[in-house]
Amino acid sequence: MADPFSLELLILNLLRNGAQEAVSNTAKGSPILKVELSLSNDNKSFILLVENSGNLMTDKDLSRLVSLGESVKPDGLGLGLSIIRGIADLHGADLGFTGRDKGGVIASLRIDQLHV
Numbered sequence: 001m002a003d004p005f006s007l008e009l010l011i012l013n014l015l016r017n018g019a020q021e022a023v024s025n026t027a028k029g030s031p032i033l034k035v036e037l038s039l040s041n042d043n044k045s046f047i048l049l050v051e052n053s054g055n056l057m058t059d060k061d062l063s064r065l066v067s068l069g070e071s072v073k074p075d076g077l078g079l080g081l082s083i084i085r086g087i088a089d090l091h092g093a094d095l096g097f098t099g100r101d102k103g104g105v106i107a108s109l110r111i112d113q114l115h116v
Contacts, residue, residue, distance in 0.1 A: 001114050002091050010087045013080050014050040014107045021054030021104065034104070041113070048109040057099035065097040065105070 018035045034053035039046065057065075065081065088095040093111040100106060 002111070006087045006090065010084045010109070011048065011050075013084050014048075014109070017080065018050045018052035018054070018105070018107065022052040043113070045110045045112050048111075050107045051100065052104040053100075053102075054104040056103040057105055062097060062099050062105075 015035065015037065022033050022035050034051070036049075036051045038049045038051075040049075041047070085095055088109060091111055093109055096108045096110075098106045098108070
């Protein structure tokens with residue numbers, strides 16, 4: 001029942017942002033570039049996780065990710081985040097962001113399964 005094009009846009013945006021942050025962190029001297037994508041199913045929902053090895057996120061940075069229309073990038077407008085939040089809302093999905101202890105972010109998307 002989902003719109004495949006919209007979900008593809010959402011996932012590509014999460015991957016692109018994760019990769020940009022990981023590359024930025026590697027350019028600053030971090031030896032490891034990591035962007036990891038995982039998909040699981042708990043029989044109620046599909047859970048997509050996109051994890052990167054970016055910069056250590058402050059509580060302020062994480063709250064900006066959750067706030068509508070704000071970007072944590074110095075030159076970002078927050079439009080990508082607004083778009084993917086809208087797509088998630090359209091599909092009744094939960095979109096969240098968690099900081100990693102060693103730097104970077106885990107973006108999580110949970111979409112309920114349709115059981116027929």
